[in-house]
Amino acid sequence: MHPKSNILEQIASNLYSGEDKVVADLVQQSLDQGMSPAEILNGGLIAGMDEVGKDFKAGDLFVPEVLIAARAMHAGMNVLRPLLAESDVPSAGKYVIGTVQGDLHDIGKNLVKMMLEGAGFETVDLGTDVRPDDFVAAVREHQPQLLGMSALLTTTMPGMKATIEALQEAGLRDEVKIMVGGAPVTTAFAEQIGADAYAPDAATAVDVARSLTA
């Protein structure tokens, strides 16, 4: 086997099993061997997280196993990040994410964010209880390709519609693809409020985000 692809495969498989220290070491070794940050990111770290996402979606992995893998991804990214900034590697896309106004729940939203980062998206997390105006301001400031909104409560779901209307008023609606999710949200609701897509779980959210930016 070619030594280059061999070390990338090792990064991916160690990431899959959550060996954060090993992943960080292997990333450093790859750099020392002269591999480019982009090569390591796409061929090692993201490739590993893709396997994780695939098996999670198929029901073969548990959420903590995904999180442990994400922890290993972070360990690898900590080594790569300074170099990525210098080398101007294009990210999979920029993603602004938040829980809508009146809703303080973010366990699911954080999971989506972690999976997106694992897939190479650059995320801007606005946190919880985000007002429509704050979503608009963030879209204006960061110019993301994607905006994701989460709601756990039926009473806060209208916040999604209000945000989309605020984006329309600000003339920004067509600048960004909008995804919605959360326990009470459905495909029908997403269509009804004029969002671009709905994803039922974090692994699917990555697939949807990729197809929207393709």
Added chain:
Amino acid sequence: MTVQIPVETLHPTIQMLSDEQIQAIHHTSLDILSRTGIVMKNEVGRELLLDAGAWESEGRIKLPPHLVMGAIASAPSRIPLFNRLGELTMPLEAGKVFFGPGSDCPFTIDLETGQRRQATAEDGRRSANLCDGLDQIDFIMSMGTPSDVPPLDHYLHSFINMIRGSVKPNVYTANNREDMEDMYRIACAVAGGETELREKPFLLHYAEPISPLLFNEESVDKLLFCAEKGIPVTYLPSPNTGGGGPITLAGALALGNAECLAGLVLSQLVRPGTPFLYGMNTAALDMKSAIVSYGSPEWPLGMAACTDLARCYDLPVWGTAGATDSKLVDAQAGIEATVSVMAAFLCRCNLVHDVGYIEYGTTSSMEMLVVADEIIREVRYVMGGVEVSQRTLAREAIHRARPGGGFLADDHTLDNWKWAQWRPALIDRLRYDNWVEKGCQDMTTRANERARQILAEHEVPPLPEATEEVIAEVLREREAIRE
């Protein structure tokens, strides 16, 4: 801080009878035996009792209390049962609970067609094989009466197919002494000899008197055979309320207790120390359909009361759970199996049979076995109680958590999730879309798939060649007698 004494985990139990209630039932049973008496059809049994101090009047044998108390004292409080490979897997003793199927259903639900049909010898081997592959099932009983072998060989073939299909200990039934002798020959061949079988028994015989108070020739004969050979045995009356027993549960318990204790006396007279499993079946005879109800709440109620009596006598105890009156593996089946399995665990009944019965014990179902396996797994987890310790109190994780932020990604979760939560094997928790994608399966459909998978993949070590030779010899002799 120095090492401190850990906080003990409480494991929940139930007690059904007060000490006063136990005494009242116990004294009624002794009174039944000494004043009402039993009808003993077996001559050897009759002589044994009369020689030991019982007397005969009005055509009944009457047993004095001291005879009964002596037998209770001489029977062991623990019956260690081994698998057929010689490993101790089922010590019947205080606090332990073991599950297995019931025996001798005329019908079974065909796993492939879903049709209810007569059971065959091959069904016996397959159900033993399935039980062997289910990790919550501890012992085997032959679930189907094989319709495709000569009637007098039913039990023999059932026995052979149980030991071929599984290594787990078995509870077996027999027609008469001839059956018992043939099975004993085979069992000795499996164990490696008579002494080896006595030291590491992998089987327990199930015989039963006819309630009320009738001790028939064959059942006593089988009981005496076990006592002679040192085979663990249970002699279980079925004082079903309104049928074999009074309509009221207390009366049924007093009667069943008297009958079981009379069996115990016989076993101890032949050989003091004969391993004897105490118990009785306390189903309800349904007052509408006249079926013996396997899902009735009287049964778990009676099982818990019976377990209290056994504890008072310091004897291991028999029980029933995981069965249903439903003709399908449906919601009713789930309710009846769960209530009884929960009761069996809570009262710490030692050997719990009839798992996988449907249609009031007339039909066996492999799907029901697989569903009950999951029920047992879940209830076992509940019985584990709540561990309260440094690692489970998660004090530091609570301290560092961001209010509202949750614990999903916290190190404490990532370090402990594997053991800290129960995870289902068959119960569905899929997200709706995934469930639709996988064919909208209900639990019975998934159970059917799992049963097929186990039957296709699970391997059981074959019987030693010498045992197969003895089996062939026994079957040849049977054939010769028929001709």
